[in-house]
Amino acid sequence: MTTHKTRASSTAITTLLSLVGLVAALQTTLVVPLLPDFPHILGISDGDATWLVTITLLTGAVATPIVSRMADMFGKRRMMLIALVMMVAGSLIAALGGTYVTLLIGRGLQGFTSSLIPVAMAVLRDVLPKERVAGAAALISSTMGIGGALGLPAAGVLYEHFGWASVFWVTAGAGLLLLLGILVVVPASVSGTRGRFDVVGAILLSLALTALLLGISKSSAWGWTSPQTLTSLAVAAVALAVWVPYELRTADPMVDLRVSSTRPILLTNIAGFFVAFTAYANTMATTQQLQLPEITGFGFGLSAATAGLCMVPGGVAMLTFAPIAARLTARFGGRVTLTVACIVMIGACLFRMILDDTVALIIIGSILVSIGNAMAYATLPALIMGAVPITETAAANGLNSLMRTIGSSGMSAVVAALLTSITVEVAGHAFPAHGAFTAMFAIAAVGALVATLAAVFLPKPPVPRTAPVDADGPSVAATVPTRA
Helix, strand or coil: CHHHHHHHHHHHHHHHHHHHHHHHHHHHHCCHHHCCCHHHHHCCCHHHHHHHHHHHHHHHHHHHHHHHHHHHHHCHHHHHHHHHHHHHHHHHHHHHHCCHHHHHHHHHHHHHHHHHHHHHHHHHHHHCCHHHHHHHHHHHHHHHHHHHHHHHHHHHHHHHHHCCHHHHHHHHHHHHHHHHHHHHHCCCCCCCCCCCCCHHHHHHHHHHHHHHHHHHHCHHHHCCCCHHHHHHHHHHHHHHHHHHHHHHHCCCCCCCCCHHHCHHHHHHHHHHHHHHHHHHHHHHHHHHHHHCCHHHCCCCCCCHHHHHHCCHHHHHHHHHHHHHHHHHHHHHCHHHHHHHHHHHHHHHHHHHHHCCCCHHHHHHHHHHHHHHHHHHHHHHHHHHHHHCCHHHHHHHHHHHHHHHHHHHHHHHHHHHHHHHHCEEEECCEEEECHHHHHHHHHHHHHHHHHHHHHHHCCCCCEEEEECCCCCCCCCCCCEEEEEC
C-alpha cells in the first residue's frame, strides 16, 4: 500500500512539474505571433516590439541563478510559488494596462518563470526514487523546447479570436492553477544551504546581461560604432570582468563558477548555450516569415493563428523524440546522443537557408530543428547529473538552465538586429529582407557547429574493466572503472 501511494505521489509530482516547465517555456514565445501587429497596435517601432520578447528572456537569465540560490536557502516550494506569483502579476499587468510600458513590465515579470525549471529538477531529486530522477528530469528539460513550440499556435489562435489581451488572461489563469497544484502536491522543503545571499554578484550579473542585450538589440537603430552601442558593450564587458573574479573569491557566490570549471560541465554548458541559441532562431523566424505579406516575394501572408499552427508539427516532433533521446542516452551515452542532436540541427539550419519556397518546406525545416532541439534538451540534464555529486545537482542544473536562457536571449537580440537592419522597401513600407532570414540561419548553423564540437570533446564516460584473473584461484568478480 505504501509503495503504491509513493508511486502515485511520484507520478503526480512529475506530471505537475512537467506542466510547470511547459508553462514556463510558453512565456518565451507567448507574444512572437503578435510581434508583426504590435507596432501598429501600440504605436511603437519594430525594434521596440522585439523587446517584448527580449525583456522576458533577460529577466529569466537574471532570475534563474537568483531564484535557484534562494531555493537552496529558503525552500524550493516557496521559491516556486514566488516565481509563479510574479508570472501571474505580470500577466495581469499586461492584460489590464494596454500600453507598451505596462506590457514591457508584465513581460519582464513573466520572465521569472525561467527559474522554475532548475528548481523543479531539484525537487525531483528530493522526492523521487533515485532510478526515476534522470527520466523525469529529461522530461522537464525537454518542456523548455516543447512549450516554446506549442506556445506559438496557442497565442495565435487566442489573438485571432479574442484579442491580444486574452493571451495574458489565459496565462494568469494557468499560473493560478499551478499555484494551487504546487501547494497541494509538492511537499514543503526546509532550508538546505546556509549563508549570505550574494547581492553584489546578482547586481553585477544583471548589469552585464542588460547592457549586453541592449547593445546588441539596439545596434541596428544606433549603429554598431555609435557611442550608445559601444558604451553598452563596454559596460557589459567591465561588469563581467568584475563579476567573474568576485564570484570566484566570495564564500557564498550566487553562481558557483567552480562547478563549471571541470571539463564535462564546462563543455555541457557551452553546448547548452549554443543549442538554445540555434533553436530560438527557428522559433523567431518561422512565424515571422509566414506572416510577411506575399508582395515581399518570399512571405506567405498567413494570419498569426495559422502561422502559429504551422509550429504544431515541430511541437509534436519534440514530444516524440524527447523520450527517444532518453533511451539513446541510456544505450549509447549522453555524449553520442548530444552529438547526433547537434548534427541534426546543423543540417536543419542549412535546410532552412536553402529551401523555404513553400509553407510545407518551412514546416519540414522547423520539424528538423525541433527534433535536434528535443534530443539535446533531453540529454543535457543526464550529462550534468552524471558529472556532479548529488549534493551539487541543483546548482549545476541551474547554471546549465541559465546558459540556455542566455543563449535564447542572445539569439533574440541577434534576430532583432537582423530583421531591422536588413530590410527591403515594398509599396512604401519597409519589411525584413529575405537575406535577414538567410543570415539568421547561417549564424544559427555556426552556433550548432560550436555545440557539436563541445559535445564531441566531452570526456567519454567510465566503462567497466574486469580485473585480472588470479592464476592460483577463482576469477575475481570485481570491476575497475576506467576511461574509454
